[in-house]
Amino acid sequence: MRILPRGLSRLIRTTAFKLLAVYLVVFAVFALFMIGYVAWHTRQLIETQVAESVAGEVRFLSEQYRIGGIQRLVFAIDRRTRRPGSSIYLLTNFNGEVLASNVSDLPLGLLDAAGTRFTFYRRSDEAGAKENLAFVEVFMLPGGYRLLVGRDVEERDTVRQMVVRPAQGALLLILVLGLVGGFFVTRRVLKRIDSMTATSEIIMAGNLSGRLTVDGTDDEFDRLAHSLNAMLERIEALMIGLKEVSDNIAHDLKTPLTRLRNRAEEALRGASGEAQYRAALETTIEESENLIRTFDALLMIARAEAGQARGTMVPVDLAAIAENVAELYEPLADEQGLDLTVEAEPVQVLGVRELLAQVLANLVDNAIKYGHPPAGARGQIRVRLRREGGDALLEVSDSGEGIPEKDRDRVVERFVRLDASRTRPGSGLGLSLVAAVARLHGGGLAFSDAAPGLKVTLRLPALSPEGLA
């Protein structure tokens, strides 16, 4: 049992145990107060009863004296003292001689004045009686007679003890049981927290796939485990994303950088004339421009994801943007053998005009790049803006091959390009930016089949039509 003291001290440090201890102390204080109150009240009640019964005796004996004089009084006292559990009596004449009594060992001078008081006495009619406390009343009778009537009050204390003792016992029992019960409850709680701590230590050690156990009771711990698991899910996704991005950055930025360097080295080593140097330098500039574009796109995405632009959002006429961007791209689409049409309902959103235009430009640009029908016929690109409930839906559909359903989630990831050969120009960041800007505006991005072709839908929360000027 060497483990117990350590386990116990850890138990005592737990929050549950501290709460339990505080609760027990508060309970004990209230219980003590209650017991004290009951005891005090009992004592008061008994004292009143004693005083009343003494007063009753005095009344009765005075009556006897009034009717039959001192003989009748002595006779009455004698009779009374013979009853079991009787009161105490003492009658003296003007000389202080005792005429009738069942007490001894009274303090001197007790009979000097009339009135009520407490005193110690010893019964004289019982052998070996011990000294007890009594409540007495001294009464002066005509002719110098003095009468003392009293009742034992030790009984009062006995009754009080009868009330208080079991209450004290019960209190002690409750405290002990509370401690023991608290020990077990705390240990159970502690066990679940311990398992959570153990799991989080595993996760901290680097195993991000670890999850807290959920035992299905749907209690506070289950709910905590659920939300912590959801958080871990998100962190794991972010970590995987980060890893993918850094892998992709390694590829998409390092590859052109390597090419750049190789070309420069090659030109230094082998170029023979100005024309060759010039060609090498021109490709160098071209490649560095592509790199700058990629950096800019990454920065824009990072900015959009950080959400800083939210503070600068203003009502933006999305229909004007749709028409503008369509107009900007229409000649290019036409030249590429595609008909670009636009159909826009008036809708306003709260947003950043520049970013929204950039996003639509990216979508239209993609449609022009990938939206050619396979047969070589003239393709169609449709830009459509409509209001659906509280949302503005901006759709760009083309008549190309579309995106296979399994790849639709992937295309918004950074640097992902379905064109495995990467022959067509592009950084693989266009749709990532669209998705980031959609999230920045509190909306989302969806891909569907335009049969044939791809339909990209950007859903943004619209401003109410009353807001339109």
Place this chain on the structure above:
Amino acid sequence: MTLIQTSDDSFAMRLLLIEDDRDAADYLRKAFREAGHVVDHAADGEEGLALALDGHYDVLVVDRMLPRRDGLSVVSELRQRGEATPVLILSALGQVDDRVMGLRAGGDDYLPKPYAFTELLARVEALSRRSGIPATETLYKVGDLELDRLAHRVSRAGKDVPLQPREFRLLEYLMRHAGQVVTRTMLLENVWDYHFDPQTNVIDVHVSRLRSKIDKGFDVPLIHTVRGAGYMVREGLK
């Protein structure tokens, strides 16, 4: 032979470059000189402000982050003192809100780093008031091409050329900067009011459409492509 295409050699500008990076400053000074302009250089904000207030420059090129006095503060101080010289702000910060801040401080143009020198040169020349056609002019003329800004009419050799509204604005911008190189991003910014990188050659297609309406059937082309830079409207090739 210079590597950098420039506009008509007929005008030279006096430029003040406020830039603390020595390499960048040396490079820009040399490149502007090769393009036929005179460049003074200040290495910090205070010196730059003093020079800008003293000398009579055509255009100021101000880096945004400078020692002793920030570039934006130089510009707003100049504007407060009533100095109206056009200012182009150079900055490593290229987001939309950074640009807005730069223009709000009193800048006339904003170019994010890294930039191509041809882009910077074209923008600086476009800012200069000593070239192009004054913005108050209502009738632009280049050779036999006329653009009436009030009547929204374009004619070549006396014959009306019907243009779409956007084509009109495109030609208007090109003609106002006749004799100067106008880059694709300048066109996107000034004709469409967008500041993003269009990535593909959207602007080229617009210009070639415009060109087919303006130059087709005429011996002398007026809209020229400047390789590696952009476009220029001018009378004949020299």
